[in-house]
Amino acid sequence: MKIILEDIESTGVEINTGRSFSFEGGKFESVSFAGRIFPVGDGKSEFYLDGKISAKAVMPCDRCLEEVILELAGDVSVRILRGAGTDLPEELALEDEDASAYIIDGDELDTDEITEAEALLLLPMKVTCSKPCGSELIKDENEEIVKEGDPRWDALNKLKNN
Ligand SMILES: [Zn+2]
Structure with missing residues (x-):
């Protein structure tokens, strides 16, 4: 789902998105994100994304490589900063290292990218069979x-x- 940042009104925009994708060492059979994005301040350079993620992932067991199904869920609350580093006001540029902020180049936010990144954060380092x-x-x-x-x-x- 793509959102034009300029079109986000002060009441926010609702986001409902679902997808599936592979990652190194496994795959997400489904990832869904339901939430809302709001502008912060004048709404030109900073936004706040808030919502819930639920996902079903398949990863190989660390011991026997048998597929293990994981049901994952988590809250997402991240800041979205717009523009390449050089275009940002100084106080925003300083926050590049903020782990909970995403820097978006251009006018468009691809919610799939953030959904994927946040879903990956929910994964355990390794999984093992229950037996x-x-x-x-x-x-x-x-x-x-x-x-x-x-x-x-x-x-x-x-x-x-x-
Ligand atoms: Zn196993």
Whole structure:
């Protein structure tokens, strides 16, 4: 969804957007953002975006690479600063390092870009299956095989059971 920054009225513009996209190491099957963007001050160079994000992501398990589905949700409240660094008033340019601010070049805000960036922030560093898997599971399976498959244990088990 594209928004012309100049067209944002003081009451704000409602944003409802959904998409899916891949990232390095997984994909978002769905990401939806519902919120509002408001102008700050004279509404020419600074805006405030506020809303909620909900997403469904698929990432490989860190141990066995099996796909794990993640349901994610989070609040978004970020500042949108307009213009290339040189065009910004000094006090705004200083805030380039503000992690919760986005600098937009030009007149148009692409809400998809922000939705993607904010969705990525919700991801955990790594995910693992809820059940034992990978090297843990291989260890368990080997133990099972020894217990069930080795005939030498049969005699022992019979003794134990008697
Ligand atoms: Zn796993």
